[in-house]
Amino acid sequence: MDGVNFDFTKKKTKRSRIQEILDRILSVNENAIVYCNTQANAEKIANEYERVNINTSYFEAFIDHLKSKYDNRWVVIESLEKGIGVHHGVVPKYIQKEIVGLFNKKESNVNILTSTTTITEGVNTTAKNMIVYKSEKGAGINGKPLLTFDAKNIAGRAGRFMEHFKGRVISLEKEFLDVIDKVGTQIEHKNYQLSNERKEIDDEMTPPEYLDNRSKQRLAEIKTLQEERNIPDYILSQFKVISKRDKIKMYDAINDLDGEAQRKINDLINDLNAIPYLKLNKNGFQVVLDLIKEFTLENKNLHFLIDRKYTDQNGTSASVLTASLLSYIYNGYLGVYNYNFERLEKRIKAKAEEAEKNNKKIDIETETKNAVNSAMRDTSTLIFNTFKYQLVKYLGVFNLMYKFRISQQQNKNFEDIKGIDKLLIKLEYNAFSHEARTASDYGVPQKIIDYYDSQTDSVRKKLLDSFDGYEKQIYQKIKKIIEE
Known part of the structure; x- marks a missing residue:
């Protein structure tokens, strides 16, 4: 396959096939992302891939930081020592950022990334290869098959970031290739379809010309309830993910407190x-x-x-x-x-x-x-x-x-x-202060957030002096951003 030859003889399990694929990819000095349908599978693949530990001197401060803050048996730490990054939605934000940064630098030797759909959410990588472990999102009763849009988005992660002219997509399941070759279903917005069944909360965000009689009646009821309680629009329009009716119910429940x-x-x-x-x-x-x-x-x-x-x-x-x-x-x-x-x-x-x-x-x-x-x-x-x-x-x-x-x-x-x-x-x-919230949004270790939230210079100095090597590096970065 385009410069890389795989031998799947006697390799019938997904584990053995992933081992073969990654071994061959690493043998030609390339990197790869393994797309997984669940967080547990992303961790499982990273844990099961057999590879001797790499020289971690390039990111020694980061590894030492993780070992001092978290359980050393955590798969994220053990995998990094094998040159594998684990990336999913509940890995702390600053660790996600650092792992992607290491994956994008050849000299780090972190050249495998196991990930869920988080890798498609505004993350740019230098991946040459995308390996698809399972052609769905989630698992069990919460599992959903990948749509054509999803599949193309995942495949599009290979050969990006001005690093490769083109990338490879390798799927362990035929379903992924079938989905990606389909013509995607046109995306329809439920608020702009007269025939769509919609919830009450959708009524509030739907243009009048797309409202059916039931929706219009519900809106009129809410308006009456609102006026009876003298609740202004600027109050009821906040927190749009909660319906106005529920906000009014909350108001009534508060009013009825003994x-x-x-x-x-x-x-x-x-x-x-x-x-x-x-x-x-x-x-x-x-x-x-x-x-x-x-x-x-x-x-x-x-x-x-x-x-x-x-x-x-x-x-x-x-x-x-x-x-x-x-x-x-x-x-x-x-x-x-x-x-x-x-x-x-x-x-x-x-x-x-x-x-x-x-x-x-x-x-x-x-x-x-x-x-x-x-x-x-x-x-x-x-x-x-x-x-x-x-x-x-x-x-x-x-x-x-x-x-x-x-x-x-x-x-x-x-x-x-x-x-x-x-x-x-x-x-x-x-975080509470503006500086601390800026640091939190950026994604930094908690001790740096605590530093910016400190009430006195003496406490700040004590925290600053206690920073480990990695925290000192990140502090210098966020300090420049905050001071700008």
């Missing part, structure tokens, strides 16, 4: 705004979660975390989400990871004990490595997806409608009412 619930929310807001660091009042936060729960039904994971309760040492019942968020606020990423890993580790011990009773053995080392990777994925998903995007959305609507209702009751300007804004900023950016 005195005890109102007091707990006041305690939550006062604690959030009273001191420089973040303090979360558990009882007040639970009232807010109970308010937003009914609006999260379509978001099964978030709804489950709110609905599932535990009893703390004081005998108080609270959502599992509350415990997870408290752990994140006070113990950071590693605090949540340690909780997730210890939970999985207990299962492994119980499984080993059960196996021993039946005169059987389990591979504890492999089970433990899988637990490390699973705990890392669960932790990142919780923090970078559930907290940052999903929870923020519903808490944001609560905050909006709460502040507006209080402004009505107290006859004050909306802007003068305190709410849970500080918590929202924490969840979205994990």
Whole structure:
């Protein structure tokens, strides 16, 4: 095949074929991306590919940083030592950026990248070869076949970035080649089709000429509800991903709170705004979660975390989400990871004990490595997806409608009412100051964000002095961006 010869004799499994393909590609000094349908598969392929460890002196500071911050058994670390980068949506942003940067530099010897569709989302690489592991996105009940548009987008990652005149696309499944050769279905926008079934939230973004009678009736109902409560358009038009009807329901739920619930929310807001660091009042936060729960039904994971309760040492019942968020606020990423890993580790011990009773053995080392990777994925998903995007959305609507209702009751300007804004900023950016949020958006280690969020010069100096070699490199880069 165009300068590279593969021998698939006696190589019937995907694992053996990928080993052959990557071995041959590396033998002619080329690089490759392996597209995977799931995060777990991206990690699995990186873990299973047999290759001796490379000389990592080119990115020694980065490897040392990862080993000092994360579990050394994490597949991202072990794979980098073999010259393989793992890239998917719940690898921390700054690590994703660094891995792509290493892949794009020949001298790094990181010449294999296993990735999900994240590699098609505005990421430029020097890849010569694209290997397609599976012709779908996701797996199981959440799996979807790739559309022609998706397949061509993935294939288009080979031979890019002014590095190669043309690239190769190698698929382990015939379905991918069938899809890519099809004429793509014309993309239709549901808001511009009269015959399309649409949700109520779509009504608000659909031009009048494309609205059917049912949609017009729903819009008229919402307008009446809005006017009855004197809610202005500029309030109801915020957070467009939540329907206006649901915002009005939230307003009504806040209005119906009894005195005890109102007091707990006041305690939550006062604690959030009273001191420089973040303090979360558990009882007040639970009232807010109970308010937003009914609006999260379509978001099964978030709804489950709110609905599932535990009893703390004081005998108080609270959502599992509350415990997870408290752990994140006070113990950071590693605090949540340690909780997730210890939970999985207990299962492994119980499984080993059960196996021993039946005169059987389990591979504890492999089970433990899988637990490390699973705990890392669960932790990142919780923090970078559930907290940052999903929870923020519903808490944001609560905050909006709460502040507006209080402004009505107290006859004050909306802007003068305190709410849970500080918590929202924490969840979205994990930073508070403008400089820290800029650093967070860019993608840097947390200690650099903490540096820019520091309240005093002495704390800043202490943090600066504690930077490791990699953090010092990134600090110099972000410092220039911020100062510009």
